[in-house]
Amino acid sequence: MDEFLRYAIPGIPVGCVYALVAVSLVLTYTTSGVFNLAFGAQAYVSAVVFYLTVVDHGWPKLPAFLVAVVVIGPLLGLLLDRGLFRWMRTAPMTVKLVSALGLLVGVPPLVNFLFGTATRLGPPSVAPDPEKLVWARYGIVQHQAITVAITVAVVIVLAAMLRFTTLGLRMRAVVESPRMVQLAGINADRVSLFAWMLSSFLVGLAGVLLAPLFANVADTNFTVLLVSAIAAGAVGRLRSIPWTLAGGVLLGVGQNVLSGYLPAGSILSIGLRPAFPFIVLVLLLLFLPGLRTRREAVDPLSVCDPPPPALAATYRDASLDRMTRIAFPAFIVAFMVVALFVVSSYWLFLLTQGIVFTIIFLSITVLTGMSGQLSLCQAAFAGVGAFTAGQLASQQGVSVLLGMVIGGAVAALVGVVVALPALRLSGLYLALATLAFGLLADNVVFPLSWVGRGNAGVSVPRPTLGSIDFTSTRSFFLLSMAVFAVCAFVVILVRKGTTGQQLAALRGSDVAAQTIGINPVRAKITVFALSAAIAGVGGALYGSLQLRVSGGDFNFFFSLVFVVLVLTTGARTVEGAVNAGMAFVLFREVLQTLQRNDNAMLWIAVGAAVLAVNAYVRHHEPRKALMEAVTAVGAFAWWLLGDGTPSLVGLQYALFGFGAVSYAKHPEGIVEWRKRESLQALMRGRNGAPTDFSADSALSGPIPAQSSVREALR
Amino acid sequence: MTALLSAAGVSKRFGGVLALRDVSLDVDAHDAVALVGPNGAGKTTLFNCLLGVLRPDRGTITFDGRSLVGLPIYRRARLGIGRTFQRMELFAGLTPREHLLVAERARRGDGRLWKDLLNRSAPAPDEVAAVDDVLALLGLGDVADAPVEALSLGRGRLVELGRALVGAPRLLLLDEPSSGLDAGETAALVEVLERVRAERGTAVLLVEHDLDMVQRAVSRLYVIDAGAILAAGPTADVMDDPAVRRAYLGAAS
Numbered sequence: 001m002d003e004f005l006r007y008a009i010p011g012i013p014v015g016c017v018y019a020l021v022a023v024s025l026v027l028t029y030t031t032s033g034v035f036n037l038a039f040g041a042q043a044y045v046s047a048v049v050f051y052l053t054v055v056d057h058g059w060p061k062l063p064a065f066l067v068a069v070v071v072i073g074p075l076l077g078l079l080l081d082r083g084l085f086r087w088m089r090t091a092p093m094t095v096k097l098v099s100a101l102g103l104l105v106g107v108p109p110l111v112n113f114l115f116g117t118a119t120r121l122g123p124p125s126v127a128p129d130p131e132k133l134v135w136a137r138y139g140i141v142q143h144q145a146i147t148v149a150i151t152v153a154v155v156i157v158l159a160a161m162l163r164f165t166t167l168g169l170r171m172r173a174v175v176e177s178p179r180m181v182q183l184a185g186i187n188a189d190r191v192s193l194f195a196w197m198l199s200s201f202l203v204g205l206a207g208v209l210l211a212p213l214f215a216n217v218a219d220t221n222f223t224v225l226l227v228s229a230i231a232a233g234a235v236g237r238l239r240s241i242p243w244t245l246a247g248g249v250l251l252g253v254g255q256n257v258l259s260g261y262l263p264a265g266s267i268l269s270i271g272l273r274p275a276f277p278f279i280v281l282v283l284l285l286l287f288l289p290g291l292r293t294r295r296e297a298v299d300p301l302s303v304c305d306p307p308p309p310a311l312a313a314t315y316r317d318a319s320l321d322r323m324t325r326i327a328f329p330a331f332i333v334a335f336m337v338v339a340l341f342v343v344s345s346y347w348l349f350l351l352t353q354g355i356v357f358t359i360i361f362l363s364i365t366v367l368t369g370m371s372g373q374l375s376l377c378q379a380a381f382a383g384v385g386a387f388t389a390g391q392l393a394s395q396q397g398v399s400v401l402l403g404m405v406i407g408g409a410v411a412a413l414v415g416v417v418v419a420l421p422a423l424r425l426s427g428l429y430l431a432l433a434t435l436a437f438g439l440l441a442d443n444v445v446f447p448l449s450w451v452g453r454g455n456a457g458v459s460v461p462r463p464t465l466g467s468i469d470f471t472s473t474r475s476f477f478l479l480s481m482a483v484f485a486v487c488a489f490v491v492i493l494v495r496k497g498t499t500g501q502q503l504a505a506l507r508g509s510d511v512a513a514q515t516i517g518i519n520p521v522r523a524k525i526t527v528f529a530l531s532a533a534i535a536g537v538g539g540a541l542y543g544s545l546q547l548r549v550s551g552g553d554f555n556f557f558f559s560l561v562f563v564v565l566v567l568t569t570g571a572r573t574v575e576g577a578v579n580a581g582m583a584f585v586l587f588r589e590v591l592q593t594l595q596r597n598d599n600a601m602l603w604i605a606v607g608a609a610v611l612a613v614n615a616y617v618r619h620h621e622p623r624k625a626l627m628e629a630v631t632a633v634g635a636f637a638w639w640l641l642g643d644g645t646p647s648l649v650g651l652q653y654a655l656f657g658f659g660a661v662s663y664a665k666h667p668e669g670i671v672e673w674r675k676r677e678s679l680q681a682l683m684r685g686r687n688g689a690p691t692d693f694s695a696d697s698a699l700s701g702p703i704p705a706q707s708s709v710r711e712a713l714r
Numbered sequence: 715m716t717a718l719l720s721a722a723g724v725s726k727r728f729g730g731v732l733a734l735r736d737v738s739l740d741v742d743a744h745d746a747v748a749l750v751g752p753n754g755a756g757k758t759t760l761f762n763c764l765l766g767v768l769r770p771d772r773g774t775i776t777f778d779g780r781s782l783v784g785l786p787i788y789r790r791a792r793l794g795i796g797r798t799f800q801r802m803e804l805f806a807g808l809t810p811r812e813h814l815l816v817a818e819r820a821r822r823g824d825g826r827l828w829k830d831l832l833n834r835s836a837p838a839p840d841e842v843a844a845v846d847d848v849l850a851l852l853g854l855g856d857v858a859d860a861p862v863e864a865l866s867l868g869r870g871r872l873v874e875l876g877r878a879l880v881g882a883p884r885l886l887l888l889d890e891p892s893s894g895l896d897a898g899e900t901a902a903l904v905e906v907l908e909r910v911r912a913e914r915g916t917a918v919l920l921v922e923h924d925l926d927m928v929q930r931a932v933s934r935l936y937v938i939d940a941g942a943i944l945a946a947g948p949t950a951d952v953m954d955d956p957a958v959r960r961a962y963l964g965a966a967s
Contacts, residue, residue, distance in 0.1 A: 490831060497830025501808070501816040508805030511767060516817040516877055517791035526827055 006138055007260030008253045013144035014213060015252020016151035019245045020206040021225060022232035023158070024199030026244050029233075031174050031195040034085045034096045035428055038103035040226035042076050042200055043207030044219045047123065048111055050208045051217050054124045065126055065208065073204025074197035081196035086189060088664055089178070093427050094374055095664045101376075102564050104226075105557070106657020108219035109650040117647045119218075123211035126150075130212060147209045154202065155245060162241075171195060223556075224277065227439060228252075230432060231281035234288060251277060275444045278436040285433050286421050319679065324575070339477060349473050349545075350585050355480040356545055358581030360538035361566045362487050362574065367531035368563065369571035370500055371524065372507040374431040376559050377418065377438030378535050383554030384411040384441075385536025386543035387451050390458035400463035404483075404540040411536025412529040419528035438556040446551030457550030460543035476545060483541055487534050488574045494530065503527055561653055564660040570669020579671050587652035595648045601639035608632035619677075716779060718743040718917050719795075719885055724763055724773030726756075733759045734770070735941040741885065746911060746918040748928045748949075751938035757921040758800060760938070761889055764919075765797055766790050778884070792823050796878030800889040800921075802870050804862050810873045811858040814845040814880045821881030848876045851913075852906060868899040872906075879910065886910070888920040892927050900924065904931045929953070 021039055028036045050068035053059040080103070088096050124130075130143035162168035170191045173181045178188040207222065214221045228251055235247025255276045339351050360382050367375050388410045389403035398406070418437050425433055446452035462471045463479070470476045494500050502523050505513040514520055543549040565584060570576025594600040609632040616625035638646070659670070666673040717740035726734040733756045741747050749757050762768040764775060766787040775782045782790055791797075805813055818841050829835045837845075849855050852872045857865060862873060871891060878886055892900045904927055910916050922928050928935065928949070935952040937944040945955045952958055 493833055494827070494830045497833075497835035498816075498819055498824070499827055499830050499835075501812060502820060504807055505805045505813075505816050505820075508807060509803035511787070512799065512803035512805070512874075512877075513820075514787035515765060515791050515795075515797045517788050517820040517823060517881070518816075519786075519788045519823075530827070 003260075004257065007257045009138040010140065010144065011253035011256030012249060013140075013147040013252070014210070014255075015249035016148050017206045017210045017225065017248075018228040018232050018251050019248025020151060020154070020202045020209075021229035022236070022244045022248045023155075023241055024202045024206075025229055025233045026236060026238055026241060027195050027199040027202075029238055031171065031178075031192045032081070032085055033089065033093075034100060035093075035238075036080070036085075036199075037097070037100040037226065038080065038107065039199075039203045039229070040222045041104050041107035041219070042073070042203045043210065043225060044108055044217075044222045045076065045111055046073055046204035046207040047211040047217050047222070048115060048120070051120050051123055051211065052115060055120070055122075061124070061126060061128070069201065069204040069208055073201040075200075076204075077196040077198070077200025078193065080200070081193045084661060085196070086192070091664060094372065095667065097374060097428060097431060098564065098567050098663050099661050101560055102568075102657040102660025102663070104223075104657070105560050105564050105660070106654045109652075109654040109657070111219075113646060113648065113651050113654065117649065119216050121216045123214065123217050125212040126208060143212055150205065150209065154205070158198075158241075167191070167194065220557075223439075227281060227436065228277040231277050231284060234281060234284040237288065251280060254280070275440055278440045278443075281436045282421075282433055282440075285425060285429050285436075323679070328575075336481065340474060345473050348477055350589055351582075352473060352477045352480050352545060353542075354582040354585040355477070355484050356538060356542045356581075357584045358578050359480070359484050359487050359541060360535050361562060361577040361580045361584075362484075362491050363531040363533075363535035363538065364563060364566040365491055365571055365574065365577045366494065366534060367527055368567065369573075369576075370495055370507075371503040371527045373524070373527075374427075374434075374563065375528075375531070376431055376435040376563060377441065377556070378531070378562050379554040379556065379559040380438045380441040381411045381415060381532040381535035382539025382542065383446060383452065383549075383551065384414050384532075385539035386460060386549045386554070387446070387458055388536070389540035390460035390543055390549065391450065393461055394459055399465075400461055400540075400544055401465055403460075404463070404537055404544070407540035408533040408537035411539070412533035415528045415532025416525055418532075419525050435556070435559075438559045442551060442554075442556045446554065452549075452551040452554075455550055455552070457548045457553075458543070459548045460540065461547070462544055470544075480541060480545070483537065487537070490530075490534070491574055499523065499526060561656055565656045567663050568656065568659045568670060570672045572668055573672065576669045576671060583656075584652075587655065591648040591651055595645060598645065599639065600645040600648070601635045601642070605632045605635035605639060608635060717741060718745075719764070719775075719777050719919070721760070721764060721775045722773055724760065724770045724775065726759055726763060726768060726770050733941050734763065737773070737938070737941070737943055739936055739943070739946075741917050741919050743884065743917055744911065744915050745934065746907070746932040747920075747934045747936065748932040749919065749921045749936045749938060750923070750925065750928060751944075755938045756941040757938055758889060759941075761797075761887055761921060764887060765795065788820075791883075792821055794882075794884040795887065796881075796883035796885070796916075797887040798871070798874040798878050798889060798891060800893065802867070802874060804870055804873060806863060808862060809859050810854050810862055810865070810876065811845060811849065813862065813873055813877045814848055815841065817877045818845055818880040821883070844880060844882075848879050851879075851909065852876050853902075867894045868896070871895065871903075875903075875906070879914075879916070882914060883916060885917045885919065888918065888922075890921055890923065892922060892924045900927050903927075907931055925953075 021043065024039055025036065028034055046068045049072050050064055053064035053067060054061060084099060085096065088099065125143040125146075127142040127146045130141060132142045134140055134142050134145045162172060170181065170186055171194070173184075173186070174188050174191045174195075178192070181188045181191070206225070210221070210225055211217050229248065232247035232251050233244050235250070236242070236244030258276060339348055343351070360378065363378050363381065364375075367373055367378075385404070385407035388407035389400060392398035392403040392406060393400050418434065421433070447454040452458060462469075462476060464470060468475070470479050502513070502518045505516070505518060506520055506523055510520060539549075539554065542553070546553070561584075562580075566577060566580045569579040569583065594603060597603065608628050612625045612628035612632055615621045615628055662670055719739075719741040721737060721739045724734055724737045725732070737756070737760060739747075739749070739760070749760065751757055759768065763770045764782075766782065766785060766789075770783075777790070777793055777795065780793070782793075785793075805816075808816070815837050818837075846855075849858050852875065854869065854872055854876060857869060862870065865873065871894070875886075875888070875891070878888075891903055895903065907918055908931075911918060918932070920928075920931065922931075932949060934947065935949045936946045937952060937955075937958045945952050945958045
């Protein structure tokens with residue numbers, strides 16, 4: 001018993017931190033319907049600010065704490081609610097989730113850009129003397145004691161507030177039904193704003209409390225925190241705050257007890273300890289009754305909602321189709337000529353990389369574009385393909401081309417294994433389960449010697465086929481184009497074929513699709529397997545292009561970036577995937593080139609200014625123009641006053657992440673939207689008559705009159 | 715002759731509420747039957763049990779002499795049961811024609827991935843003809859290729875009906891087909907149902923509040939109240955039953 005307590009009690013403080021974030025997740029999810037994955041990034045921001053003020057600027061801890069937690073925390077909540085999520089209240093779950101994902105992906109690189117990428121060693125604790133033993137029997141130090149004390153105090157205040165104040169009563173009412181509360185004459189927006197600020201404060205607090213438990217302040221630490229918090233929230237069925245708290249503490253304790261009892265250094269302990277929160281999350285999602293069956297819309301008045309605004313955008317304009325059909329082959333030919341005969345071999349390599357990423361991204365076109373399901377583990381599928389091909393080639397001497405095909409098949413199998421339990425889930429819970437799977441692959445499976453061999457990685461040679469050798473970049477480029485062509489045709493054929501139509505039906509209405517005889521299980525497993533197979537082939541090709549790949553190449557972070565990027569450029573079309581693939585590679589290259597330029601910030605300022613003018617004059621979007629103008633002024637000031645170019649590494653992820661916010665406005669993808677807009681301008685010039693494309697917004701677009709949409713179709 | 719659809723002793727409990735208590739119901743082939751009752755009587759619950767959305771706690775359901783218990787929804791659909799919903803459930807992003815085409819193929823359990831990959835999945839001439847038939851029957855020809863979101867509620871309901879009708883089901887389950895329709899649209903709907911029954915021999919079971927429509931559309935009636943069948947029989951007889959008048963129609967009428 002004493003031994004048990006010696007393991008259990010030190011787990012309580014970290015459990016408290018999990019609980020704080022979990023309560024925040026539940027608070028915002030219930031009051032605004034947003035499952036805010038960005039809390040991971042918000043915790044990171046507070047931890048960095050606390051570190052910078054205390055360590056770099058030598059502030060005393062109290063004012064630093066006030067700034068990092070009490071000011072910055074709620075301020076971020078205010079910004080997110082007012083600037084973003086308030087406008088999405090009636091938007092579909094996917095839109096909200098993708099926006100939150102975008103922030104989770106985008107905020108940490110932005111923080112690193114603003115405050116530098118130096119490793120921040122030895123995060124300070126809020127405690128005056130953090131390492132001092134306060135309860136020697138269980139080895140509890142002051143930092144841990146203070147963590148528990150602060151959490152208990154916060155929870156008591158929170159409980160009292162929810163229980164006894166009017167605001168608390170209103171908050172509990174908004175949880176039931178924001179609209180009902182509005183009808184009773186209460187400003188539900190303000191209540192939800194308060195919930196956002198409160199929960200963001202709690203998350204900031206958690207960030208500062210968690211940071212000293214690690215060697216340095218790194219954004220990845222906060223992702224694990226996020227998963228643990230999701231698992232804790234699942235214990236409370238994303239609804240009950242007391243259960244959520246209990247879940248957080250139990251998770252912390254369980255993790256510690258487990259690693260205490262498992263023999264140190266064994267495979268089980270090395271593998272299981274980091275995997276614990278993910279495994280708990282998956283098990284909870286699958287087996288906790290009430291969570292699985294819970295509908296996402298719990299508002300009793302939700303049946304009174306108008307149907308979601310029609311997406312004229314989902315119907316492709318016929319003339320746009322015609323234009324694409326003519327322009328696309330011409331573009332492909334031009335692209336190949338330029339790639340093979342004009343550019344340097346370095347750029348040819350980059351373009352090949354872009355093609356390979358496009359192939360991986362097509363897996364998202366299949367899954368999310370066709371079936372509307374969000375998978376957050378596509379990079380893991382790609383990794384399975386790459387490691388299979390590499391291991392087969394190096395261990396068994398299997399030809400790499402054959403290895404790629406087998407890699408795709410193995411990835412498809414893994415996809416089915418992931419899909420089978422996931423089929424019991426849908427929407428948000430499916431996304432969370434795939435997130436847990438991706439992290440599990442990342443932390444536990446890929447480091448194994450027979451899979452990815454950790455940091456050492458697996459070598460994947462360039463393939464040969466009879467006398468044809470794909471070793472040179474030029475021939476490998478041609479191989480990639482061929483594989484891309486095959487994958488693109490598969491996507492197009494499936495989309496217009498029966499499977500695509502059935503998936504569209506299932507996306508429209510699951511139960512109605514079943515009542516016309518569609519087998520939902522088969523359809524979903526098919527699409528998961530197909531998607532994973534494409535990702536696996538793409539991953540194997542990537543491995544062969546790079547010659548050596550390790551788990552880091554298929555990090556779960558990439559899974560998130562992939563999804564966010566493809567949804568932003570357009571998940572419905574092959575073209576969207578191409579744009580995403582090229583953007584993924586070229587943005588990195590452009591930033592690296594800029595990095596070497598002393599006047600990079602000036603160039604950025606000029607670019608942002610051009611964008612601002614463009615947004616204001618051509619697109620009449622004053623808000624966007626203002627944001628870009630602010631960026632321009634900031635960059636200019638940096639160039640003028642700052643010392644040299646700041647680190648631009650990874651800034652592309654910030655751009656991709658913040659770009660995802662546009663998904664809410666243009667669910668068909670910004671490229672598709674821009675194309676339609678240009679065509680519209682063209683047609684206006686020709687006929688003098690404007691064509692009505694007004695209904696392209698998932699947020700606020702009016703329900704189109706029958707005639708306008710039909711006209712749009714002509 | 716045995717009934718086409720036969721439910722016997724169906725019970726369903728939600729927590730403490732007994733939503734259905736020992737309900738039995740028969741629909742003969744080519745028959746039109748209505749199920750009426752006050753809100754909360756268990757009509758939609760019974761529908762959901764018949765179709766497999768819910769699993770009844772007790773009782774048997776047979777279709778064409780074959781037990782449906784344990785069959786998933788899509789298998790029941792393929793046996794020849796079509797259904798519409800009280801709250802419209804259309805497939806956003808598909809046109810009415812696509813709604814019908816996808817239903818036509820799904821009901822036959824057709825549509826393999828390899829056919830898509832070999833580009834063999836374009837609609838066959840007989841499928842196109844079957845869909846055109848239904849579109850013409852429902853008068854949806856002019857909007858067949860418009861976005862389904864742009865249709866009026868009445869037209870939307872017809873698309874739902876059409877989707878249930880393709881593939882020649884032998885039984886149609888209609889959940890409040892006239893809700894949200896005006897008098898003219900309701901009359902047109904009754905006429906369509908008449909024609910469906912006459913031309914295709916499809917049996918119809920409908921849940922409905924509009925008693926005028928019920929009297930025009932069906933020949934037999936079940937009255938359900940508080941989860942139990944209160945009365946059953948030819949429409950006119952049931953409407954005159956004093957117990958029914960008390961429970962549902964109100965004493966004044």
